[in-house]
Amino acid sequence: MGEVLVLVEQVDGAVKKVTGELLTLARDLGTPSAVWVGPGFGDAAAAALGEFGAATVYVADAADLAAHPVAPKAEVLASLVAEKAPVAVLIASTADGKEVAGRLAVRTDSGVITDAVAVSAELVATQSVFGGSTVVHSSVTRGTPIFTVRPNSTAPVAAATTPARADVSVTLSDAATKATVTGHTAATKGGRPELTEAAIVVSGGRGVGGAEGFAVIEALADSLHAAVGASRAATDAGWYPHQYQVGQTGKTVSPQLYIANGISGAIQHRAGMQTSKTIIVVNKDAEAPIFELADYGVVGDLFAVVPQLTEEIGKRAH
Numbered sequence: 001m002g003e004v005l006v007l008v009e010q011v012d013g014a015v016k017k018v019t020g021e022l023l024t025l026a027r028d029l030g031t032p033s034a035v036w037v038g039p040g041f042g043d044a045a046a047a048a049l050g051e052f053g054a055a056t057v058y059v060a061d062a063a064d065l066a067a068h069p070v071a072p073k074a075e076v077l078a079s080l081v082a083e084k085a086p087v088a089v090l091i092a093s094t095a096d097g098k099e100v101a102g103r104l105a106v107r108t109d110s111g112v113i114t115d116a117v118a119v120s121a122e123l124v125a126t127q128s129v130f131g132g133s134t135v136v137h138s139s140v141t142r143g144t145p146i147f148t149v150r151p152n153s154t155a156p157v158a159a160a161t162t163p164a165r166a167d168v169s170v171t172l173s174d175a176a177t178k179a180t181v182t183g184h185t186a187a188t189k190g191g192r193p194e195l196t197e198a199a200i201v202v203s204g205g206r207g208v209g210g211a212e213g214f215a216v217i218e219a220l221a222d223s224l225h226a227a228v229g230a231s232r233a234a235t236d237a238g239w240y241p242h243q244y245q246v247g248q249t250g251k252t253v254s255p256q257l258y259i260a261n262g263i264s265g266a267i268q269h270r271a272g273m274q275t276s277k278t279i280i281v282v283n284k285d286a287e288a289p290i291f292e293l294a295d296y297g298v299v300g301d302l303f304a305v306v307p308q309l310t311e312e313i314g315k316r317a318h
């Protein structure tokens with residue numbers, strides 16, 4: 001089986017969940033090889049990558065690779081594509097990941113498909129477009145197929161192995177060093193998972209009624225170790241910060257479980273959440289369009305329903 005390169009997403013040496021998802025997907029396409037760019041590779045990272053079946057880890061850990069944003073990753077991948085002729089390259093569909101994919105496509109004269117939610121063994125990608133109203137199947141016809149895959153679209157499944165380490169040294173081009181990272185400021189965040197990475201998202205909309213109403217949404221989220229999301233009506237009203245907005249002009253999420261509370265289901269909101277695996281809706285209007293997407297729905301006042309749900313989950317957790 002041919003080799004499939006997976007670009008590792010990591011923060012300070014800790015491998016992010018999406019990488020396990022991409023390695024799981026890569027196993028359907030060929031033999032997965034992880035590509036690590038930047039300092040911080042160690043035993044913990046090797047174990048995290050081996051857990052999901054990485055046969056090889058290509059390690060490019062020179063300090064200067066982290067001194068410049070995005071471009072070094074594309075250059076390391078481009079050199080591996082030239083040397084190894086992989087059957088495909090998989091990259092997380094994050095803002096950085098899509099930029100890496102675009103640069104890699106130009107450098108390798110290859111086709112790129114972004115925001116895939118699945119890739120078949122025949123290398124056919126599935127995308128959900130136009131607010132999810134259309135499903136597109138497409139494949140790359142030139143060069144090495146490059147796919148960016150949305151976080152949470154594949155459930156990570158362990159297939160433990162001990163990866164071989166192969167060191168890679170790349171001399172960065174002048175173009176790759178034109179932008180330099182001058183500092184890092186950690187985003188302030190609470191104990192909840194990051195919205196686009198979370199396996200469960202609990203969202204609130206205008207039906208929550210005000211900023212204080214989000215306390216019931218947060219309580220449910222915390223009982224499930226979930227992230228909190230919000231509709232634009234809620235963020236525009238200042239009830240919840242804009243960074244938590246889900247939808248066309250907010251974040252795209254694709255969790256295993258999405259719970260929409262007091263959200264009507266406008267097309268722009270659906271665009272950001274309708275590839276969620278299971279959708280639960282709580283809305284007092286039985287005619288609300290969001291019920292069209294629901295796997296399970298409760299017609300009722302969220303202030304009556306959600307606290308009961310939280311309480312019941314709390315009982316079962318102990």
Ligand code: FAD
Nearest residue numbers: 205206207231232233247248249250262264269284285302
């Ligand atoms: P509403 O549509 O007002 O729905 C509120 C729902 O809450 C209703 O269904 C009601 O029955 C229910 N409800 C009320 N009280 C309760 C209660 N006590 N218990 C249970 N249910 C209750 N929207 C986004 O979300 N994300 C985007 O990224 C986004 N981008 C946009 C981009 C553009 C260019 C435009 C034009 C719009 C965009 N919108 C976006 C806005 C979108 O069109 C809707 O206006 C918005 O999603 C509505 O939010 P909502 O469902 O919370 O509010």
